[in-house]
Amino acid sequence: MAKRQLHKLSSRAAETIAVPGRHSDGGGLYLAVETGAHRRRQWVFLYRARGTNRRREIGLGSAKGPGRDGLSLAQARLKAAEVRKALAEGKDPIAERRAKTAGDTTFGQFADALLQSIKSGFKGKNTYADWKRDLEVRCKSMRDKQIGAVTTADVLAIISPMWLTKNRTARETRSRVERVLSAAKAKGLRTGENPAMWRGNLKELLPKAKKTKRHHAAAPYKNMPGIVRALQERHQSADTNVNFAAEFIILTAVRTNEARYMRVREIDLTEKLWTIPAERMKTEDDPEGTDFEVPLCERAVAILRELISDNAAPDAYVFAGQWSKDQMKPLGHNAVLHALKAVYPAITTHGCRSSFRDWVGDETRFEREIAEMALAHKVGDDTERAYRRGNALKKRRQLMEAWGRYVSSPSNVIAFQRRATT
Incomplete structure (x- = not known):
């Protein structure tokens, strides 16, 4: 040749x-x-x-x-x-060059650069600060180490001291370190398994941590009608959306953020149904998230009819912030909590869900599974949930109507005029 x-x-x-x-x-x-x-x-x-x-x-x-x-x-x-x-x-000349670059790049340098590149995708305003704290403070011991030389021992040195005492913090830190090291591998700065990987790696080296449940202050369910009546009275005098929001959360037993970020397009007043998009339903029980249908009782529908004008934009927030003239900013994070505490100091928004669950168990004959599904808790495996879905919605509607009648019986309801449309 x-x-x-x-x-x-x-x-x-x-x-x-x-x-x-x-x-x-x-x-x-x-x-x-x-x-x-x-x-x-x-x-x-x-x-x-x-x-x-x-x-x-x-x-x-x-x-x-x-x-x-x-x-x-x-x-x-x-x-x-x-x-x-x-x-x-x-x-391989490219692999040789990457290896040389990796030798000059520390974990801290790469982590800081990655954080800047992904921060635009963060949803919560505190997420960036949480990442920054974990990667700068908790990972301080390996920030100066070459990104390609980080080992499982390095990760364990960070995670182990807080694994049993601050388990949630340890899990979040481990997950973020894993993300950084995965990105480094994608960039060609690392090879081999990820030393922060959980399954088949750290899971086998760390003790099983006890799960601790957070207890939220709840009112006895017998006090809920009085709380609802007080919220209605406060709205009558102050005409603030936040009191409606607090009452609506009690009536539907949803989480605060699920209601705060509710948009007009999610509501079907004809079917008396609210569909919460999957991205707002991500929880530890359901990390992937699925759309969740909330049947609305008569009182909940009345609140929505009062708040949603005929010409409301589909993307407008139903419970908009006080100073949001165009309905494009939701209520503040703690606004509903403050509204509840103004009428009943020993309660939290999540505690309202506990009051609802206690009432179902003590005062009704609805199955446990229906009560858990009303709270968006996972019940059974995927096959069982799919089988139950149709009939469960019907039973959940009956349950929420009963709860609505209980907390806002005719003697408790304060009438209000339909808000004029603009």
């Missing part, structure tokens, strides 16, 4: 060629000329990856040209010779 011709270009040609495209100097070395605003000129080396015969490209640097600095033809040929030597020795 004829040997490939080398040194096809002259020094003058290499510095003056302006025709777009790749111009071969032979032996895999090319001068790549681009047009456009930047008019880049760059030396590249093309080769076939051993074993796959896939074509690969590695940049060698900017090319010298009229009025600009860069590699001369002679310098580019020297770099090309180094690449050919590595290929002859069975090495």
